[in-house]
Amino acid sequence: MTGPEPARAGGLRVVLAEDTGILRDGLVSLLERRGHEVTAVADGESLEREVVLQAAESLPDVVVADIRMPPTFTDEGLRAVLALRERFPGLPVLLFSQYVETRYAAALLQGDPRGVGYLLKDRVVDVGEFAQALVRVAGGETVLDPEVVSQLMGASEQDEGRARLSAREREVLDLLAQGRSNSAVAEALFLSLGAVEKNVAAIFQKLDLPYDAADNRRVLAVLRYLGV
Structure with missing residues (x-):
């Protein structure tokens, strides 16, 4: 809908x-x-x-x-x-x-x-x-809510995929989990849009998200991040 x-x-x-x-x-x-x-x-x-x-x-x-x-x-x-x-x-x-x-x-x-x-x-x-x-x-x-994200992410800190993320990738994923667009993430972290897109691509790869997830890849990344 x-x-x-x-x-x-x-x-x-x-x-x-x-x-x-x-x-x-x-x-x-x-x-x-x-x-x-x-x-x-x-x-x-x-x-x-x-x-x-x-x-x-x-x-x-x-x-x-x-x-x-x-x-x-x-x-x-x-x-x-x-x-x-x-x-x-x-x-x-x-x-x-x-x-x-x-x-x-x-x-x-x-x-x-x-x-x-x-x-x-x-x-x-x-x-x-x-x-x-x-x-x-x-x-x-x-x-x-950012505080909701912060507490949810603590429920599965041992996830192997997330453990492979760099500090910057975690920052990017934290904002994605709040529902931010790539451009909003770039603004919040003072990065170029291209840099954010590279980090997002790396996140998808490290979380082992299938390529054919297409439009749902961001949602899958957020759910993996939150341990849902």
Whole structure:
């Protein structure tokens, strides 16, 4: 499923699930000011019902959900999102949480990671960063909070392929894992685009990624890096 272009007229159709009224209202206001159409609910069950209801005509462009919501405040948002992704493959989803919860991030990424995002709430309150992440996820990209990446990568430090990476290649892969493009990596590391492309090619080779993986090679590299 391919999301809309960022500049399309009318913005995105968003279904937002967040139980805290102040944060929910703030996010709705933020998104509506940017031209998006938002339907807000307060729990995982309501989220599933709303998306299924909208899907009778057309799926929303992106679903945004807190991981922990009523009634148990454990993983209701995650379970709702995974159920929706199973029912509607490719549905873009952006999850957020107060803390890094690596098992939840891994569960989210183990299917098709395209059109998936995971941010910490601190990142959500950064207006520009959150709005950009929303559009990127709706467009089919994978967007991960840097702190999520940092903790996920510690789960499989013994991976032989990753052990072969140079320090620079690890830096490049760390940024790729956050969902950065080659040009964004070049800007962040003060490298030329050509230098980044050479590092990416070396990463693919050292992680033993098959040549015929084609368009999925970046995603495969990220998943190998994260140990998912």
